[in-house]
Amino acid sequence: MAKGSRASSIKANHSALKSKVFGPIETARTERLSAKLLALASAPRPSAQKDTGDVTMDVEDAAAPAPLKSALKVTKQADDMEVDKDTTQAPPSSKPSSGRIEKKRSARSRSSGIVFPKYKNGKKVGTKSKKSGFFPYKPFLPGLAEYEALGFGLGAPPKAPFDKVIFMVVDALRSDFVFSNESAFTFTQSLISNGAAMPYTAHATSPTITMPRVKAITTGSIPSFLDVILNFAESDTTSSLAAQDTWLAQMKAKGSGKLVMYGDDTWLKLFPDTFDRADGTSSFFVADFTEVDNNVTRHVPEELRNDDWNTMVLHYLGMDHIGHKAGPRSPNMIPKQKEMDGIVQQMYTAIESQKHLQNTLLVLCGDHGMNDAGNHGGSAPGETSPALVFMSPKFRKIFAGNESPTTAKDEFQFYDTVEQSDIAPTLAGLLGFPVPRNNLGNFIDDFLPMWRSVDDQCHLLVSNAKQILNVVTAAYPASLFGADSSQDCQNPSSDIERLGCDWKLISAQLENRGQIRPAHTDPLFYDILIWLRHAQDIMGSTASDYNMSKLLAGQVIALLSIVLAVFTVDLVFRQSYLFVLIVLLYSAMMFGSSYVEEEHNFWYWAASGWIASLVFKTARSSLTTSFSCVVVLAGLRITRRWNQTGQKFAGEPDIARTFLAEHTTFLWALVFSMYMWNCYSLSSTGFPHLPRSIAKGVSQLLAVMAAAFKVAFTHEDAPELLDWTANKAAELTTGFSLVTRARGVFIGIALALAQTIGAEYLAAVRRHRFASTRTIHNLLTLFLITQSRATNIPLLMIFSAQFHLLHNLDLNLIEVTITSLIFQYMSFFAFGGTNSISSVDLSSAYNGVSGYNIVAVGILTFVSNWTGPIFWTSATTIMLLRLRASGEKNVLKNYIALQTVFAATSLVFIMVACTELRTHLFIWTVFSPKYLYSMAWSIGQHLGMNIGLGSLLFWLGTY
Template sequence: MAKGARASSIKANHVALKTKVFGPVETARTERLSAKLLALAQAPRPSAQKDVTMDVEDAAAPAPLKSALKATKQADDMEVDKDTTQAPASSKPSSGRIEKKRSARSRSSGIVFPKYKNGKKVGTKSKKSGFFPYKPFLPGLAEYEALGSGLGAPPKAPFDKVIFMVVDALRSDFVFSDESAFTFTQSLISNGAAMPFTAHATSPTITMPRVKAITTGSIPSFLDVILNFAESDTTSSLAAQDTWLAQMKAKGSGKLVMYGDDTWLKLFPDTFDRADGTSSFFVADFTEVDNNVTRHVPEELRNNDWNTMVLHYLGMDHIGHKAGPRRLNSIPQAKEMDGIVKQMYTAIESQKHLANTLLVLCGDHGMNDAGNHGGSAPGETSPALVIMSPKLKKISAGLESPIAPGDEFQFYDTIEQSDIAPTLAGLLGFPVPKNNLGNFIHDFLPFWSSADDQLHILLSNAKQILNVVTAAFSVSLFEGEGPQDCQNPSSDIERLGCDWKLITAQLAQSRKKPGHNDPLLGDLIKWSKQAQGIMSSTASNYDMTKLYAGQAIGMLSITLSVLSVAPVLGKSWVFTGIILLYSVMMFASSYVEEEHNFWYWAASGWIAVLIFKTARNSLTTSFSCVVVLAGLRLTRRWNQTGQKFAGEPDIARTFLAEHTTLLWALVFAMYMWNCYSLTSTGFPHLPRSIAKGASQLVVVMAAAFKVAFTHEDAPELLDWTANKVAELTTGFSLVTRARGVFIGIALALAQTIGAEYMSGFRRHRFATTRTIHNLLVLFLITQSRATNIPLIMIFSAQFHLLHNLDLNLAEVTITSLLFQYMSFFAFGGTNSISSVDLSSAYNGVSGYNIVAVGILTFVSNWTGPIFWTSATTIMLLRLRASGEKNVLRNYIALQTVFAAAGLVFVMAACTELRTHLFIWTVFSPKYLYSMAWSIGQHLGMNIGLGSLLFWLGTY
């Protein structure tokens, strides 16, 4: 489907639901990094300009600049090849220009096959390290270079201090729209004291890679999504990279201070002379995380010993994750942020030591209308950027504010987030960071009235980008006296080389006629933007040997696995058809985005097959299948996912949000069902009264926790009854309540398994497995959002009906496979990073524990598949009791064939489509999800948990 249609649909959905959509609680920051010293920042370097302050002249922008900007207006909107960017076959990285990080290996795991575990593990590891290589970088700190052509020392900088204020998830409309509470900031835009932009943030839109882009000017690797969770992986640090922070520290004109999100302290260890990091794990806190930052501001504004102050506020992001951007709390939060801007701007105006201070307000990323981020939706990639100073009034007459967006979330001029680094370099007087791909924002060129100074700024920026380009491609493409061989360039990079040769010739010619730089200024701006586009999308850093080696090993593993289960596989054309259809679907971006439709239709079609099969024998069983089919239709509308209908009205976010009494009636009904199941079949070794009391106690504790959690998370979902329950159960923290529930479930599991072991596994094996299943269901309910709990009741009813059908092994396997995937999407899952639900990742956790948080995160996102893994085990036990042999082995083998085929074909799609426009926004996230499905769900749940439950039922 067309991307334009997608965007229009999403825009309509935003308007329709802007007051109704609420999102899950999500921890604002999962980026846990480890880093070493920023030694290079301390290294002395020659300074070409000692006096970095100046008074801006009253003169308006010179005519040459106006002419150049007018001539390059179309260049601002130019597009690089949208499908592929290919390097010439002969191009190779220049020797000695790039230092690759090889100090740490990429972590990987493989799919476990019954007989061929190691082969698949090697294949996955090879593919992962080849497809997600560590990005090369130019080491060391940049220094001013002699530009020649009569250009002297770098021009004086208009500022010597910077206050860099990051408001996490500050979407552009939060500042610029007519509904914004940033009234003071808008007044600065109107009177010319502030210049506004929409700063485009590339995917992945999470804090750590966005901070990398802002500080280095480079385009971070998608591997940063994985490295967010690897605390010991030092490759995510910026200790050895050139950044504008390192340049400001190397200037030696003042200290660096930082307050807010401790991601900055992880990325830049020992860079800041004063710092107070704020943990961002618990998003229920709207105020304390920001008060911890603001309390330092008045004192620092009085200090005169710093040249850089970084502030990173988390409250706005926390509110978004709680209930979306339209929550009532967002208005007071925006007013608070605007008040802090006013406080700092007023100090700049009134205090002499701050007269040459530049104030920058920006978001690291935006958010979608569910309050999440990480993907590439317009709201996620459109943070605001406002650069403020009283000096700007001399070069700007002001702009209308507030305004309506030109397109979705596009206010004023749109720049790349990486453009911030070279712009700060010019305004603050230091060399552009070595790995920068950003462009100096030409709106600030009027600060320098001299055409030669403007040329110096743009040429320095262009030459620095040229160093990055020649490090990735052949230097010879950009060398030479003239464009004699540029009649028919065969690729974008050759065309870029030809354009640079023209600029070089033009530069030499312009120096013969001083003051005639206007065409050259425009050409430099155009060339830099073109180079930025090519380098941002180029695919020159893949290790093709590893890619194809991983692919070959994976295909070998599939072949061997299919051979091991050929007799069973040959009897089920449906299972084979599912594998083939799913594998082919992975090569189409639209099908990957809308994958949920495949599983809904496949599950519905399969139940229809069962209806026709059972109709010959019993109308009762056929009716059971019809009920299961009706349940599927209901689950399909529970959570709208994908791209085409994202944000459309659904049951969970619109209907139940408006009918809270019905919601809690369903929630309490699920708890009562679980309690009844436990009391009727649970704890067979205990006296009836004790078993009943224990079951009721643990279920009541779980229900009380869920009510209290929702009261803190989304109080608008509570009805009168739930509010009363919340009031009656006050007094304990959520962490304590969650721990109580988990301990109760753990003790019940220990008693059940221990009593069965003491009896020799002879009397109540099937009842024991049922009890474990019901306790697992209670745990899954605890890890689910309140609006999704009724889904588990639907799944339980479907399981009860399917369990009574006379299904063979292949049919049980197909049913389990289809319902595992169907339930994942029914709970709101997608193939986008932004849909990862971390609302229950910290239940019972008072501090960061990567193992505990990782397990809880997986369980809360794979609740549906885990339920069907446990339910399938009970169905397999029934098959074994009927006399069928090798039940578990053949079931795991069939599931392994699908898991292996799915992962290998996703790998193949990523390899073949590595130059596709959506490789990083569609296919790469899908590959990460495929690894989670293969390692977490297949290896951990189907094989690990399923085998354990089966063993307990058959020992």
């Protein structure tokens, strides 16, 4: 409902803006441009000779005057669809006597999906056969861009003010980490104050993860959502940008120096054979946030002394790792900010003092931000608002400076907001190379005063516009933009026709601009800048074409699996009407963005309603069993408040992050109680083929090793969660690395599993099959505890108690299946899971791993995020074994068939939803991530756990 109410409010505000503000503005603008077109068409063409006095101006005159800035400000503010009051004209700004430009800051659109008021948001997406599926790669123009004759009397490209660039990326550098009063970037803030730095909030479109963000920064285009998957597969090479035009390729083509890179090896994968010197580090080894940055910094002093490079890329990962481990408020965050600010100071000081660096531009930026949990990948304001700062001593001659530190105008919105794709064309102008061919970004007009000549400023904007025009005409008919086009420009029938008409008006002004005095170039600059942003918006909204045949083929295959599963079930579906109701209700939810975002509520209510129905059912036969259901219901109430998830109440106080963080002694009492529970379960009923004394010794050893690792891990990961006792325990167990400790736990569990399975398999008479299955369940639980955050471990104790109580109920197969289904999904959200990429927890992905191994890290990541569902898969197998022991036949087959019906049906409906809603506003921020999660549920949880692990445990219990 939250998303629905927001959308309604946005539509209302949009209508109000259009009727009160933009209707009159657009009417006046159309009349003005039409009159100008007629006047210019009848005017004589300018001579080739130009009066240089008319095109050369002082710095004060080179800046866009107040009328242009005021007009642009109105248009920029129009992008924010939450504005619901009339826009008033900004008064002209005065120029400072020092010759610097006094800039009034305004906010541009934060969402690339927002459409300018005069353009309708309803373009249908094509179905070209060269696309593949729902997540296709975007087409691109091959080859390297070259300077081309622009015409319109514009000569050679303007001379660039810089010939070197230091591009420093700090992973997850959220805007407030640099610009706010709480920031430790004190030196950077001093540069902003004295005018040596230009600050921005760079809007990063979803998905906010490293690979697609680096693609946007270097190409200026909008990456494919498929990069979410490729971002996790570090060995993947299909996402390489070797064949695409980027500003790195342009700098290499200049031949003025070498390219060097130190940091995240994503750059090496995206740009093979591009860098002359490089040292890459893995971006997924989140356990380390010190050495990973030291390995970058150690190269900086030497490279600053070298004069053989023109591009130096530095990508620091430590801040992102701190966020993943402990969130943005980690005690390690401020020291890390000071460290990064010190590196900025070191490089800026070198630029000031060393002659070979005097024409060097220093850029500091984040590839994305982070949310309050320290994660990213979604579209929350904190995730889409990284900082961006351009720094050079040359800027002091142009800019008067900005207040720094400062406060945000909106959530994480500091100073002007630009698109991340705007970086590429801006670097092209500042460093002197053609704009990359597939760029959709706009030159940041604040830097136009770096050129004194109006001709040079006009050249920069026109070259950017013609480059984007090439991209537009690759997707739409070029005839729409020709001077001889016959379309009606008084009444354009589509957005693209309106864009073509506007380009013809701009072309006419450019053809006759020789008659326009420099003081009157503002309307022309204004029109070009607005045209650039309109083109950017239209091309950005055509995210991808879809191969409908492949989409339909996937849906048909999933539908076929439903039919096969239904025919496999021996039960009559009349006996399982509640199961069918759950399947249909859940499937229908896939068409609502708010329901997808708040899915956890469905499963919490389903769990409560289901257990409540069991209370009434069992009350007729036994008050004891009815009381057991009441206890399970009470556990669900606690579970529901353990982690606040979704969008509406994300960040609200909960048990894990609020209560337990403040009551650490109580937290560790619960944690150690879970280890004792697991130890007691293993020693009392586990290892049936071992003597009791040895079984107890093995159980205690495993519990102590696992508890010692968890204490040591928390001491490194989140020391604020340790109480005095746990802190002392961590100090007493020093001497072994976390990797060694984790491997010791994993090896111990593996040996115990091997002994249990091997002893039962070799036994002459298999009398302990059920006890062996319970042993495996308890060992699996110990492994899940190891892969869980300390604050979530007590949840497994609640689940264990609920399983014990439910196991004693006389449930039939349908009831066991419904219980398993509901509790698998409920537990996923209880552990803090959502349908957003940003909730993927990587904190335990490297337990026992010393380097990046895609298989090991992938398994550990899945286990740590699906801990609850995996627990209930194992628990359900024990309940199924009890049903089989009571004489019921085809237990496993019917259970798997029913689970497959749910998995396949939900997958079909999310496929249909994504296909039908492929032009929806939230297709890339809500439905696409949900589709990725559905694949993880279907392949990882259903196929891997319910069928794979469940069948294995069932076979071991019946063999």
